[in-house]
Amino acid sequence: MAATDWSKLTFSYTKTSTILYCKFKDGVWGEVESHTDDNILLSSFAGVLHYSIECFEGLKAFRGKDGNVRLFRPEENAKRMQNSAKFLGIPAPDTELFISMCRQIVKENLDFLPPYGTGASLYLRPTLIGYNPQLGVQSSKEAMFMMLCSPVGAYTGGNLEPCNAAIARNYDRAATFGTGRYKLGGNYAASLYSLNIAHSKGYKAVLYLDPATHTLIDEFNSSNFFAIKGNKYITPLSDTILPSITNKSLETVAADLGMEVERRPVTVEELATFEEAGECGTAVVITPISYIDDKPSLESEEYTRYRFTETECGPKSLRLYKTITGIQYGEIEDKFGWCIFVD
Ligand SMILES: *Cc1c(COP(=O)(O)O)cnc(C)c1O
Numbered sequence: 001m002a003a004t005d006w007s008k009l010t011f012s013y014t015k016t017s018t019i020l021y022c023k024f025k026d027g028v029w030g031e032v033e034s035h036t037d038d039n040i041l042l043s044s045f046a047g048v049l050h051y052s053i054e055c056f057e058g059l060k061a062f063r064g065k066d067g068n069v070r071l072f073r074p075e076e077n078a079k080r081m082q083n084s085a086k087f088l089g090i091p092a093p094d095t096e097l098f099i100s101m102c103r104q105i106v107k108e109n110l111d112f113l114p115p116y117g118t119g120a121s122l123y124l125r126p127t128l129i130g131y132n133p134q135l136g137v138q139s140s141k142e143a144m145f146m147m148l149c150s151p152v153g154a155y156t157g158g159n160l161e162p163c164n165a166a167i168a169r170n171y172d173r174a175a176t177f178g179t180g181r182y183k184l185g186g187n188y189a190a191s192l193y194s195l196n197i198a199h200s201k202g203y204k205a206v207l208y209l210d211p212a213t214h215t216l217i218d219e220f221n222s223s224n225f226f227a228i229k230g231n232k233y234i235t236p237l238s239d240t241i242l243p244s245i246t247n248k249s250l251e252t253v254a255a256d257l258g259m260e261v262e263r264r265p266v267t268v269e270e271l272a273t274f275e276e277a278g279e280c281g282t283a284v285v286i287t288p289i290s291y292i293d294d295k296p297s298l299e300s301e302e303y304t305r306y307r308f309t310e311t312e313c314g315p316k317s318l319r320l321y322k323t324i325t326g327i328q329y330g331e332i333e334d335k336f337g338w339c340i341f342v343d
Contacts, residue, residue: 006114006115006118006120006151006153007118007119007120007153008153009114009120009151009152009153010152010153011123011152011153011283012150012152013150014112014150014151015038015150016109016111016112016149016150016151017036017108017109017111017112018034018035018036018105018108018109019034019035019037019038019040019105019146019147019148019149020032020033020034020035020101020104020105020108020146020147021033021035021040021144021145021146021147022093022097022101022144022145023131023142023143023144023145024091024131024142024143024144024145025142029091029093029097029145032097032100032101032104034104034108038148040144040146042131042144043131043132043133044133045133045134045135046129046130046131046132046133046134046140047129047130047131047132047134047139047140048129048130048131048140050134050135051130051137052184052185052186052189053088053090053129053130053139053140054088054127054128054129054130054184054185054186055081055084055085055087055088055127055128055182055183055184055185056081056125056126056127056128056183056184056185057077057078057080057081057124057125057126057127057183058077058123058124058125058281058282058283059071059072059073059074059077059102059123059124059126059245059282060072060121060122060123060124060152060282060328061102061106061113061121061122061124061149061342062116062121062122062328062329062330063113063114063115063116063121063329064116064329064330064331065116065329065330065331066330067116068330068341068342068343069106069110069113069341069342069343070328070329070330070339070340070341070342071099071102071103071106071124071339071340071341071342072245072282072327072328072338072339073245073249073338073339074098074099074102074340075095075098075099076245076248077098077126077245078093078094078095078098078099079095080183080243080245081093081098081126081128081183082094082095083182084128084182084183084184085128085143087179087182087184088130088139088182088184089138089139090128090130090139090140090143091143092128092143092145093128093145097145098126099340101126101145101147102124102126102147103342104147105124105147105148105149106122106124106149106342107342107343109122109149112149112150112151113151114151114153116329118153119153120151120152120153121151121152121328122149122150122151122152123149123150123151123152123282123283124147124148124149125146125147125148125149125150126145126146126147126148127145127146127147127148128143128144128145128146129143129144129146130142130143131143131144152283160286160287160288160312160313160318160321161287161288162287162288162289162290162308162309162310162311162312162313163204163205163279163287163288163289163290164202164203164204164205164289164290164291164292164293165198165203165204165205165206165207165220165279165289165291165292165293166198166201166203166205166206166207166292166293166295166298166303167206167207167208167209167268167292167293167294167295168194168198168206168207168208168209168298169209169214169294169295169296169297169298170296170297170298170299171191171193171194171197171206171208171298172208172209172211173187173190173191173194173206173208173218173221174187174190174208174211174240175211175240176210176211176212176239176240177239178211178240180211180218180238180239180240180241180242181239181240181241181242181243182242183242187242188221188222191206191208191221194206194221194298195221197298197299198298201298201299203293205220205221205223205279206220206221206298207219207220207225207292208220208221209268210238210240210265211240215267215268216236216238216265216266216267216268217236217266217267217268217271218236218238218240218241219236219238219241219242219244220279222281222283223244223246223279223280223281223283223284223287224236224241224242224244224246224247224279224280224281225266225277225278225279225280226247226250226277226278226280227266227271227274227276227277227278228274228275228276228277228314228316228317229273229274229275230275231258231259231260232259232260232261232262233250233251233254233255233259233260233261233262233316233320234262234263234264234266234274235247235250235251235262235263235266236263236264236265236266237263237264237265238265244280244281245282246280246281246282246285246324247280247281249324249336249338250280250286250320250324251263252336253320253323253324254320256335257319257320257323259316268294271292271294271306272306274306274308275308275314275316276288276308276309276314276315276316276317277289277292277306277308278313278314278317285321285324285325286313286317286320286321286324288308288309288312288313288314288317289308289309290307290308290309290310290311291305291306291307291308292305292306292308293305293306294306327339
């Protein structure tokens with residue numbers, strides 16, 4: 001890619017040199033295949049297409065200040081994918097295979113790894129699908145594990161530009177004893193209708209509540225919620241939230257910076273007491289929240305507004321953001337041993 005292109009990257013797909021995949025059949029994983037064609041051949045009756053037998057991961061590779069290429073906590077992604085696959089009842093790659101394919105995809109696509117200083121990175125998308133043709137409703141016997149990548153910039157375009165959000169009181173992304181804590185494509189499908197309504201009303205994100213009582217904050221459609229109150233980092237405790245690796249890392253960094261960390265149920269009313277609020281996830285690390293509107297329904301024009309910032313990221317969120325990204329780009333000592341080198 002031309003050097004000038006890196007700054008224009010958003011979170012969208014750019015075709016790279018190769019994709020990798022391997023198949024699980026008759027109880028074993030086959031050879032890892034590398035292909036320049038990003039189309040795959042799949043039975044029209046594959047379980048992924050009919051019963052959403054699919055889970056995925058997202059992590060990034062960074063070109064560091066020292067020239068080294070780092071992956072951020074890939075073993076956490078491997079473990080989470082194994083959890084998701086267990087829920088779906090399909091075979092999952094072990095951690096060793098997962099990480100070796102992460103390394104291989106980066107090495108084969110170094111031309112698409114953004115240089116240090118651009119703020120961009122190479123996003124990896126490990127994807128696991130039910131592969132064999134089937135009609136009956138059952139967990140797929142065969143699976144295909146794909147390792148895909150695409151260079152990405154800041155998720156929304158503007159780095160640390162605050163986003164607004166609306167609370168969904170009349171839609172849930174996941175059921176009480178359901179799929180919320182697994183990284184399934186199906187959860188995203190289930191959130192699109194409410195996300196589209198929110199977009200049509202001028203909101204960037206939807207904040208979902210606990211599906212049982214709709215009184216507690218769960219998370220956004222694709223990222224966790226956190227807030228800052230005095231010297232505290234607060235994030236919701238709930239069984240219907242996806243366990244974000246970014247959130248877990250922010251908790252560790254916050255504690256290390258001398259903040260108190262609270263993971264506990266958070267009520268909607270408590271929003272009024274927070275000085276900063278944000279979204280967190282791999283794609284963005286942190287997106288500050290400008291305001292959150294609590295509406296009787298997403299379609300309604302009525303709202304109670306909780307305001308956090310007008311234009312810029314709050315100071316505590318910014319400090320956390322800089323620490324995490326500093327570790328990822330090799331600018332700050334990796335004292336928790338989070339990064340692994342690609343070579
Ligand atoms: C992937 C994801 C996140 C963020 O997790 P990270 O590990 O930090 O990238 C948050 N919420 C949902 C629903 C997700 O799918």
